[in-house]
Amino acid sequence: MVLLPEEAGWQLSYAAVLNDLELPEEALSALQAVAKTSAPTPEYYFQEARAFFDAFKASQAIISYRKSLLMTPAAPQALNNLRLLEQSIGRMPDGVKSATRACVLEPGNTALQHGLTDALLSAGEIEHGQARNFWRHLKPEILIIRQGLPEEWNGGPCRDGQSLLICHEQGIGDEIRFASCIPDIQKRFGGPVILESDKRLATLFARSFPGLTVVEKVQRSxxxxxxxxxxxxxxxxxxxxxxxxxxxxxxVRPSLEAFPRTAGYLTPDVTETRHWKDHFRATGKQPAVGLSWRSGMRRAGARHNYPELQDIVPFLKGADFLPVCLQYDMSSSERTAIQKASTKQLYIPAGIDQRNELDRVAAMIAALDLVISPNTSVLMIAGAVATPSIGLHSERGATFLGAKTDPWFPEECSLIKSGDGSWSALINEAIPYLTRMLSKGGRLK
Structure with a gap:
């Protein structure tokens, strides 16, 4: 850029790098410099859209993507990105249209096909979305060649006495979410059911589902x-x-009406739960509230998926409670930052490995009065053991199946951050819910 300051290609590359580094304001500034010396191109609008979205301005990003598509209508990736933005501000039917157009342009693209599935489920077109959910298995980051399996189950009852195997997939949070279907599957199949599970959840699942055989996840090459x-x-x-x-x-969940109205399906260890209840009670008479603010895995788009540490500080000031840290990988710098920002000390549970001792974590969460978390395994565990929770969501995604609140967890108060809104704004909105739920023993109603 120094050697050839008028070369727009380098300037666009610079803006792209700034977007990759999640510096949207700097990227927008770089793009403004490009616009002064050359006519905008599809790549210009593409990078502008990325920057607007990361700056929590999804509606403006949509306009930029549409400008890019006017110049290059046959751009399936731009259509897929447009779909994501439309979903982020609640325009679910528009998201389905954009995803459909992308698949028409490039029908063999697995990511685009899975994007259409996601759009359909997010829009509440449950039957259509579930019928094409197989596309997820073809994505390179998910694809596993499973050898030696029998025929896939068609939903019928057991007739030959042979077992049904439920194969492991997804991460810990989704594993906990979909496990809620197991009792209904046991009834429907009527024969032996084997669950392949992450070993950290094996004890918890075996205790929770009588008659289920739990085996450790088969090793991958x-x-x-x-x-x-x-x-x-x-x-x-x-x-x-x-x-x-x-x-x-x-x-067993073909419609929203098929979801149970009662909360909780995992059974934590009674002795361990009592231990943590006594532990929290010994700190005082305040209600114990678990806090988590991000996933342990950093992915693209994290600015939208998870709040920053400073965003959660208003929770500590918004009500009187014992804040219990459920962020298993909290760094010492994060702990120091919270202590500087608030007079309330974050309680760090001692003697427990929150990453690996998930059976004990479930018992600890069951002992809490309330949990506050974005879409992480912590929030899933809270819903599974019927601990009331405030879920901080970046959108009403595919797991919502078109509902206004997460249908998998009836005890959750689901709050949604629009693509045009910041996390700090959503958390300010959540504080009155926190106050009301604490005054009613953790329940909103």
Missing amino acids: DSNPPTAQYRPLVEEHGIGRYIMLADLQSF
């Missing part, structure tokens, strides 16, 4: 794509059919 050999497991347990964990919903 280091190849690309990974492979997993299921034949020994199939032979040991007499498995005659299999189904993927996230496909359970297609049989």
